[in-house]
Amino acid sequence: MIISLNNEITEITAQTLLSDALIQWGFGETKIAVAINGEFVPRSTYNLREILAGDQIDIVKPVGGG
């Protein structure tokens, strides 16, 4: 199924959990935060949240800022 990952179209197997997807995408040990469809997803729920077709997933990391 098709989703959007950081604004890029990405394909992923149906019924994948967010926690598994993050490992698959290479974010396993990285310091990140996640939002799906504009809503914050707490880290404690990564293994409960199943990715759905059409989800818009934003994954962010620390950067310098003013």
Next chain:
Amino acid sequence: MSHTLPEKNFTLYGETFSSRFLLGTALYTSPQIMRDAITQSRCEIVTLGLRRQNPADRAGDAIWQFIQESGCRLLPNTAGCKSVKEAVTLAEMSREIFNTDWIKLEVIGDDYNLQPDPFGLVEASDILIKKGFKVLPYCTDDLILCKRLVDVGCEVLMPWGAPIGTGQGLLNRYSLRTLRERLANMPMIIDAGLGAPSQAAEAMEMGFDGILLNTAVAKAHNPPLMAEAFADAIDAGRKAYKAGLMQKRQTASPSTPTIGQPFWHQ
């Protein structure tokens, strides 16, 4: 007479600091220069942000490592957010990733001058404070906006000196002086638009409590030296405010006594 040591009485949301200089961590030519600028600035609070990144992109790792090693308090921002929802979501992501409920709240209302959206800012502040955040709003110098931000629970205000990255200094002294007089007990940090240490000193002389800036240091030819220059200027401005500036006069008044002047022609 001994030198006056830096006062440790700059209190924001119950935390007390010695330095009144908050430094941004963007735009440096290298992470090492950023680190050196942080050191020379003597700052105790740094701002930083969150952005989408590919997992393979490790460019931000060194910056993050140096920021952590600095021991500074983290003040994450919601830079670039143009709606209340975006800002609230990014603040929640920041709280988790940086383990802090402090947030420099930006809700931008115009692409041209990056002017804060006053209506969105008040709404987002209200939501975030109810969610337990300690909001430091990047706002304009509008008195009524600032009063509304105080009404919803902001304990610090961060009015702009000028639009972000312009280096134009204090563009609206009347509004800033009015703010300082009308909200006399509210900690206020001039955030953005300063280009020279003299401008930071002027803001401090006016009675503002601190200075937040990034571009003026990061874009200097020698950022660590400029960071030190701003730190010295902020200290000087604070001392001048505490010492009390003299009243301006229209006419000259001799400083050397005139009594006993030789060659005096009556």
